[in-house]
Amino acid sequence: MAMAESHLSVPGNESEENKKDEKSTNKDSTSFTVAVRIRPLTDDELHTGQTKIAHQVENKFVVLMDPTEDPDDVLRANRSRERQYVFDWVFDSNAYQRQVYEQTTKALINSVINGFNATVFAYGATGAGKTYTMLGSDHDPGIMVRSINDLFEAMEKSSDEYKYSVDMSYLEIYNEMIRDLLAPESGYLDLREDSKGGCHVAGLSSVSTKSTKEVMRLLMIGNKQRTQEPTATNPTSSRSHAVLQVTVQQFNRIRLPSEDVNVGKLFLIDLAGSERGSQSKNRGKRMVEGAHINRSLLALGNCINALSDRHSRHSYINYRDSKLTRLLKDSLGGNCKTVMIANISSSTNCFEESRNTLLYADRARNIKTKVRRNLTNVSYHIAQYTSIISDLRNEIVKLKSKLHEHDVRRMHSPARLIQTVQKEMQSSFLHEEFSQLKDQLVLCFTDQTDLRRSLADLDATNMDISMDISRHLLTIADWEQEKTRKPLGRRHCEEILFTIINLTVYLSSRN
Numbered sequence: 339m340a341m342a343e344s345h346l347s348v349p350g351n352e353s354e355e356n357k358k359d360e361k362s363t364n365k366d367s368t369s370f371t372v373a374v375r376i377r378p379l380t381d382d383e384l385h386t387g388q389t390k391i392a393h394q395v396e397n398k399f400v401v402l403m404d405p406t407e408d409p410d411d412v413l414r415a416n417r418s419r420e421r422q423y424v425f426d427w428v429f430d431s432n433a434y435q436r437q438v439y440e441q442t443t444k445a446l447i448n449s450v451i452n453g454f455n456a457t458v459f460a461y462g463a464t465g466a467g468k469t470y471t472m473l474g475s476d477h478d479p480g481i482m483v484r485s486i487n488d489l490f491e492a493m494e495k496s497s498d499e500y501k502y503s504v505d506m507s508y509l510e511i512y513n514e515m516i517r518d519l520l521a522p523e524s525g526y527l528d529l530r531e532d533s534k535g536g537c538h539v540a541g542l543s544s545v546s547t548k549s550t551k552e553v554m555r556l557l558m559i560g561n562k563q564r565t566q567e568p569t570a571t572n573p574t575s576s577r578s579h580a581v582l583q584v585t586v587q588q589f590n591r592i593r594l595p596s597e598d599v600n601v602g603k604l605f606l607i608d609l610a611g612s613e614r615g616s617q618s619k620n621r622g623k624r625m626v627e628g629a630h631i632n633r634s635l636l637a638l639g640n641c642i643n644a645l646s647d648r649h650s651r652h653s654y655i656n657y658r659d660s661k662l663t664r665l666l667k668d669s670l671g672g673n674c675k676t677v678m679i680a681n682i683s684s685s686t687n688c689f690e691e692s693r694n695t696l697l698y699a700d701r702a703r704n705i706k707t708k709v710r711r712n713l714t715n716v717s718y719h720i721a722q723y724t725s726i727i728s729d730l731r732n733e734i735v736k737l738k739s740k741l742h743e744h745d746v747r748r749m750h751s752p753a754r755l756i757q758t759v760q761k762e763m764q765s766s767f768l769h770e771e772f773s774q775l776k777d778q779l780v781l782c783f784t785d786q787t788d789l790r791r792s793l794a795d796l797d798a799t800n801m802d803i804s805m806d807i808s809r810h811l812l813t814i815a816d817w818e819q820e821k822t823r824k825p826l827g828r829r830h831c832e833e834i835l836f837t838i839i840n841l842t843v844y845l846s847s848r849n
Contacts, residue, residue: 367706371426371677372699373442374400376684377467378431383685392684392692394430399423402693405686423696425703431684435474439484442677446604447488449675450586451496453600453711457607457669458485461638461699462681463691464575464611471679472608473561481679482557482582482606489584489604490550503587505544506553508560511662512578513630518543519560519580529661537664544585557582567624569613577627579634579662582606591733601712605669609635609662612691634660639698645671646704673710678702813837 376392391403402421427441446456458481460468474480493502508519509527516527521543528540547553565577588600610631637660644655655671657663668674680699682692814837 367708368675370702370705370707371442371675372680372703373427373429373438373677374423374425374680374682374696374699375429375433375438375467375471376400376431376682377465379685383687388685388687390684391686391689392682394428396428398425398428400425400428400682400696402689402696405689421693421696423700425680425699435471435478435480436484438471438679439481442679443481443485444488446675446677447485447492450489450584450602450604451492451502451588451600453588453602453713454709455603455605455668455674455712456676457605457666457674458677458679459605459607459609459666459669460679460681461609462611462695463683463688464569464613466611466681466683466688466691466695468611468679468681469574469576469608471681472606482608483554485604485606486553486557486584487550489586490553493586499591501589501591503589504547504553505585505587506547506556507539507542507544507583508556508580509539509542509583510564510578510580511634511665512565513627514634514661516542516661517563517578519563520545520556522563529664537667539665553584565627567627569624575613576608576610577624577631579610579631580608581665592730597715599714601714603712605674607666607669609638612694614691634662637663638666641666641670642698642702642705646701670705671707673712674707675709676705676707810837 376394379388379390389405391405393401393403395401400423402423404419404421429438429441443458446458450456458472460471462468470480472480472482474483489504493500493504506520510517510519516529516539518524518527518539518541524541524543527542529537530540531537545556547556560580560582564580566574567577569575582605584604584606586600586602586604588602590597612632612635613628637656640659641655641657641663657667657670663670669676678699680695682688682695684692817837
């Protein structure tokens with residue numbers, strides 16, 4: 339891949355001091371997140387024979403083909419017709435709204451809740467799809483709707499620990515004039531600066547909101563008041579820059595005499611698109627609107643060029659050329675996490691607009707912003723201590739009721755009942771098993787006692803037999819001794835024979 343046009347640099351020209359300065363700056367700063375979204379060809383562009391010149395390569399590269407160069411030109415045969423750019427994210431014409439939101443904006447929601455500033459703005463030529471990216475449709479909402487929805491969901495998840503206050507304001511810059519979209523009857527408003535250099539719109543209404551539906555209702559009211567007119571390039575062209583500001587204040591649920599409050603601001607900006615008079619064919623009032631739009635976008639481009647130039651880092655940045663750049667001062671070079679979504683058309687007719695958009699987006703990647711948490715210390719007067727004590731008591735009562743409800747719900751829950759029944763069944767089953775084991779043990783003990791008694795009887799019988807055998811053996815031994823001494827008489831032999839017969843009978847009866 340060749341490097342982008344704005345990435346060309348001569349190595350070795352930077353001093354060691356500049357390099358050290360850049361490293362130290364990077365430690366305390368963060369870069370722009372720049373994404374590119376390619377709009378598909380419309381039916382009219384397809385009917386007129388327009389071809390696709392912008393292509394996505396993987397998820398971070400854009401290749402833009404130059405349709406003005408003649409491939410048969412011999413003098414420029416070796417010149418590449420491709421212009422290649424690298425960004426944080428690149429979405430082709432088939433990308434979904436949810437995919438664009440999750441990759442670019444979703445990570446900013448928790449930062450806003452925790453007291454950081456964040457800005458998301460869509461940049462590009464007219465008809466490139468900026469309003470669709472930011473607002474979307476009823477069936478497929480854009481970044482604004484999804485951001486507000488996730489913001490309230492994130493606050494709901496931490497509602498047990500923190501309390502939140504959400505304020506919303508919605509304005510448009512039309513012909514370098516600021517108008518409140520939520521209170522259009524207030525007329526044009528002035529842009530003023532405070533002692534710290536911050537810009538504020540005097541008289542801008544701020545509405546406190548407590549739900550996503552309420553913000554959506556206010557957003558629909560503001561969009562109906564926004565200036566839109568048809569042009570030759572875009573039938574629903576936005577003729578003004580729209581800025582939605584959501585301020586979130588995070589308080590601890592337990593009020594203390596002195597506490598720090600996180601204040602985060604989310605800016606969602608839908609810029610009007612730059613346009614050429616030859617293509618838009620504007621006349622009269624539309625031409626004046628286009629001139630003001632181009633003027634403010636030119637001032638924005640100049641600020642991007644100045645902020646992206648590393649060598650002029652400490653030079654003066656002229657934010658005063660336009661009210662748009664004055665409002666975006668913090669978003670461009672101040673305390674803010676900024677996401678820029680560059681929308682381009684893939685049509686051959688829009689090559690110059692797409693190339694300029696990609697050049698500005700590529701330069702915006704070099705912009706550094708210093709991000710810090712916005713903390714406001716709130717100290718309560720001694721007269722408010724009674725109110726603080728009352729809030730603490732109410733919080734204790736609320737927590738006790740929640741704990742009681744939790745215990746009751748836990749006791750009467752189906753899972754709890756099932757566990758209780760299972761325990762009872764298990765205990766009854768164990769009792770039955772214990773009774774059976776007890777009976778078996780008693781039976782085994784009785785059998786063992788009987789066996790021991792039988793064994794003792796056998797031992798006694800065996801002893802008697804042994805004694806009888808010994809006695810008879812002694813008798814036989816005496817008889818043999820008498821035989822060797824003298825011949826036996828008839829009567830004596832009969833006695834011995836009778837004894838032997840008795841012994842044999844006795845032994846046989848014992849066996």
